[in-house]
Amino acid sequence: MPDSPRRITLATVAASAGVSVATVSKVLNGRSDVAPATRSLVQSLLQQHDYVAPAPRRGETTGIATVEVQFDADLNAYSTEIIQGAVAAGAEAGVGVVVSLRKGADRSTGWARGLVTAGRRALIAVTSELTSRHLAAVSRARLPLVLIDPLNLPRTRVTSIGSTNFAGGLAATHHLLSLGHRRIAYIGGPATAACNQARLHGYRAAMESEGAPVPPGYALSGHFRYHDGVANGAAVLDLPQAPTAIFAGSDETALGVMEAARARGLRIPDDLSVVGFDDTQIAQMASPPLTTVRQPLREMGGVALRTALRLAAGEKVDSHHVELATELIVRGSTAPVPRV
Template sequence: MTTGTAPQAPREGRGRVLTVAKIARLAGVSAPTVSRVLNGQTGVALETRQRVEAVLREHGYRRPGGASSIAVLELVFHALESLWALEIIRGVEKVAREHDLAVVLTEMQGRLTPGRAWTEQVLTRRPTGVIAVFSELTVAQQSQLATRSIPLVVLDPTGEPLHQTPSVGATNWNGGLAATRHLLDLGHRRIAMLSGPTEWPCCRARLDGYRAAMDAADVPLDPELVRISTLYVEGGLADGRALLRLPDPPTAIFTANDLQALGVYEAARLDGVRIPEELSVVGFDDLSFTRWSGPPMTTVRQPLERMGATAARMIIELAAGRPLEQHRVELATELVVRESTAAPSEC
C-alpha cells in the first residue's frame, strides 16, 4: 500500500504515455519496483533505484508538484557556524557522491526542531533519507517520515534517541576521561571544566568523564571550577575570565569543544596569563585551527568526517531495505597532545 498522491503517468513524446510497464522494461526491473521508486518507498537497491530514475529523467518525467526525480539526501543542522559542521558535511557529501546522490542542506538558525514548512518540503521532495545533526525531530515529524518510508538517522543527538531511531555519535565519556587524566598525569589538581548544556548527552558525557577521572585520582571537585557554558568562543571567553579571576584560579581548563578553548585562549591573553606556562588548556573536536593556534592546542579528536560518512551509509542501507548491523554507532575519540598543556608551574 502506498501513501500520498499517486504519481501521474509520464509522457513520452507527443501525447504518448510512458507506462509503468515500459519504464520497467527500459530499466530492466519489475513493475512493482518502478511503483516503489515512483512513490518514494524503501526496499529498492540504490543501483536499481538510480537506473529507474535515469529512465525517468531521459523521458522528461517529473513527480507531481514539480519535485525533481533526482535522488537526494537531506541534511539538517541546527546551526552552521563553525568548522565542526563543515567536517560532517564533508563526510556526508563523500558518501553521497559515491552513490550519485545530491545533498540538500537545511540550517535552522539555532533552533533545534525543524518547523512545519521544512516538514512539508521534505515530504514533497521524498529524499532517499534524512540526517538530523544536533537536531530534534518531534515524534510527529518522525512518524510522518516513517509513513512516507523516508529513513531517518540522528547524528550526535541532543536528546536520548527515541525507540530504535538509528544514531551516530562518539565516545564522549572516554574523551572527557582521557583529557582529564592527561592533566592529572602532568600534576594538575586545580582542573576546571567548561561544559556545554548538560541536557545534551554529548556534553553530559564529557562532563561525567571529567568527574570520573577526578574521582579515580581522589582529587576533590571544587564546584566553582565547573561551569555550564555555551559552545562558542564567547562562552569560553566569559567563563574563562571568571575562572582566571577566582581567588584560587585553576592551573588547567578542559573545555567541551575547541571553540570554548579558543575563548579561554583569549581570556588568558587579556589577563596576561601564559599558556601553557601558567595555564594548561585542552579542547574537544580537533578542528583544523587547533594545530595553528598559539600555542598549538591539545584536544580530543572527534572523528566528525567519519561520523557524517557513517550516517550517510546507514541511510543508504535503510533506503535499500537492508537491516542495520547496529542502530547506535559510537566512533572512538583520541587525545591529541600538542603544546597547550604542561606541568603546573609550582611542580
C-alpha cells in the same frame, strides 16, 4: 496483517479543495500562477491529509538522488568536517548532499513531508534537538533519519552516530592529571546534550579516580561556541581559587578560554593548560597549537550517510547507535602544573 493506510493522492486533495489536480500540482511545485486564497487552502489540505509525494518508479529518471544534512545552528569548523565526510561518502555512492540550516522552531508540521516532496531520500540531523512531534512527522513521511550528536535523547529508538565521548573526557582529564594538575575545570556544551554529558562524566570519573576535588563553579555548560568559552573561561578564572588547567568540550570553546586567559595576563601553557575536543583545523592553527581529543568527524559524516542510504533501501542496520573511537592529540597548549 492489517491493511496499510491508503496513500492520499493529488486527486483526493483536489476534490477536497474543489480545484483541479493541475492546480494542486502547481502549489506543490511553487508555481506563482495560483491565487493566494487558493494556494493557502491547498497547502492547508496537503498538511491536513499528510500528503507525501509518491516515490519514483524503478528505472524512472528523476535526476541524482539527494540526502539532506541538516544543522540546528550556524556552521563552524565542526560542521565543515561532518559535511566533508558526508559529501565524500555521497560521491562514492552517486548521491548528492544538500546542506541546510533549520532550527527547531522552524520545523513546521509539514517540514518532513516537504523534504520527501523535494526528493530527499533520507535526512541526517546534526546536533539537533528533535521533539517527539518532529520524530512523528519524520515517521509519517517515511523519511529515514540518522542523528549525529543529538542535543537531546529521543525516547523512541532512533539511529544515531557519535564518538567515544566518555573515553575522550577521561583521556583529556588524565592527561592534565599526569602533568600534576589538580585544580582542573570543565567548560562544556548544552547540559542536556548526550555528548556533553558523556564528556563531563569522563572528566568527573578521572578526577574522582585521583582524589581530585571538583569545587563549585568548576563545571560549566554552554553551547560549544567561542563566546561561551570566553564567558565561562572568565567565570572560572575569576574564582578565588582559579584552576591551573581547563578541559573544554570543543575546540571552539577552548579558543574562547584561551582568549579569556590572555585578557587576564595568563600565558598558555605556562600559567594555564587548556585541552579541547574535536581536533578541527582551528586546533592546529591556535597559538599555541591546541592539545585536544580527536573525534573522527569526517568518518562520522560518512558513516551517517551510508547508514541513511541503507535505511532508505529498507535494509536493517547492525546497531541503532554507533560510536567511533576518539584519540588524545598532545600539542603545545598543555604543560606541567606551574610551580608556586
